[in-house]
């Protein structure tokens with residue numbers, strides 16, 4: 001099918017006796033925002049970990065822009081154009097906010113070792129400009145020189161989003177981007193994600209427990225339960241699906 | 252006063268060697284959490300390579316280059332061939348530390364087998380008997396060169412880690428490996444570079460220590476232990492701490508030898524370390540390092 005950016009087919013992942021993912025099919029079309037929902041332990045993060053090559057799936061296929069991702073290393077997946085955030089933030093805590101964003105620029109640094117060593121000025125300015133654009137967009141100006149560990153949780157969430165964005169991805173995977181935030185912060189971050197999509201034309205795959213935020217951002221939704229895909233469709237359809245209602249009631 | 256300065260200077264020179272050793276230990280520790288017990292032995296085998304080349308009257312720079320390369324290659328090979336595989340099979344940190352001990356023993360065996368256990372002297376172009384008077388103190392050519400090497404090694408490493416893109420990738424990798432990977436950093440390559448640089452720093456220490464004494468298969472044992480102690484003193488994850496710890500250790504040792512008794516030289520150094528660690532378990536700069544780097 002034309003326009004498919006990511007295709008996950010019959011993906012299974014087992015840890016000993018636990019089946020984290022059971023023959024899951026998910027496709028993400030270029031430009032869309034797809035939300036993955038499901039109760040705790042339903043396999044949402046595992047799906048992300050398989051796509052980004054942190055876990056090796058037991059069976060199944062993952063294709064991105066027509067090429068298989070299976071067997072690639074995480075950095076190779078990233079250089080193919082996939083960036084992600086983590087459910088429990090994985091920031092470089094002892095670096096400044098700006099340096100965190102600059103690490104995100106790594107893929108776009110010149111490959112020439114000596115130029116890289118010398119940090120050629122024009123290149124440097126180009127990378128800084130991109131980082132500055134993200135700083136401005138995500139309202140990080142006030143903390144740009146602060147050490148990330150000293151920033152508030154809400155700020156850290158934004159830094160991680162900005163760092164992923166700095167890699168200029170085609171596909172952005174967000175694992176519970178608004179969890180742990182206040183209601184006000186949630187609305188703000190949802191707005192920023194919306195902005196980012198428009199501004200950078202990035203496709204988004206989103207895991208979100210907050211169904212209000214998920215349905216606001218996503219045009220399509222997939223529900224998982226115990227590693228099995230139990231529903232797929234518009235946010236309205238999926239949330240009314242009897243299996244989904246049952247899964248959430250059981251939680 | 253002269254005597255104090257003179258002994259302090261001797262201590263700084265010894266401390267420069269400890270700093271080179273300690274920097275390598277810290278670099279590996281903070282990027283892989285592995286304490287490399289083969290650090291001294293990698294330097295030993297590389298110094299023996301320099302010995303062979305120098306006794307064959309090859310130029311000093313060639314011998315230096317070859318021994319740095321040897322050290323770097325042994326370090327990288329051990330990381331890629333042994334540690335990466337062990338990790339892939341789920342080895343824990345203690346297991347990996349034991350593997351470095353194994354490497355140390357293997358290298359010792361190889362050195363004894365190839366070069367023999369008899370102490371030999373390294374033909375070195377820098378003299379430890381030619382001296383210069385600087386103000387109140389006298390300094391040998393070798394001491395000067397040693398301090399210069401220590402300074403160059405420390406500053407060079409600082410520039411690499413803090414001012415280059417490779418250094419940014421190194422810092423990212425040591426802070427959060429998984430995040431670094433998912434941002435496209437080839438972490439295995441970056442860690443190979445860390446092993447190469449760390450091993451080469453140890454080799455520099457070996458090369459500058461050897462002419463002051465006789466070369467035997469175990470000549471790096473004492474400086475390795477001192478470098479390790481200095482790293483702990485400074486805070487095991489702090490590169491500036493390694494240098495500060497090493498200089499303090501070198502000077503304390505030298506002054507103890509001069510003013511108390513030479514037998515206490517090693518003892519007092521370790522007493523200081525124990526006291527510091529009881530008061531500040533994270534080491535002198537351990538915490539400050541965490542805040543800044």
Ligand SMILES: Nc1ncnc2c1ncn2[C@@H]1O[C@H](COP(=O)(O)OP(=O)(O)OP(=O)(O)O)[C@@H](O)[C@H]1O
Nearest residue numbers: 015018020038039040041042043044045046047087
């Ligand atoms: N590394 C692992 N080893 C063993 N089991 C794992 C591992 N990672 C995940 N699992 C198991 O796989 C299942 C799915 O976990 P996963 O983290 O994908 O759930 P999730 O949908 O992201 O949950 P949550 O909403 O709590 O984040 C769980 O039963 C979990 O315990």
Ligand SMILES: [Mg+2]
Nearest residue numbers: 044045046087
């Ligand atoms: Mg999860």
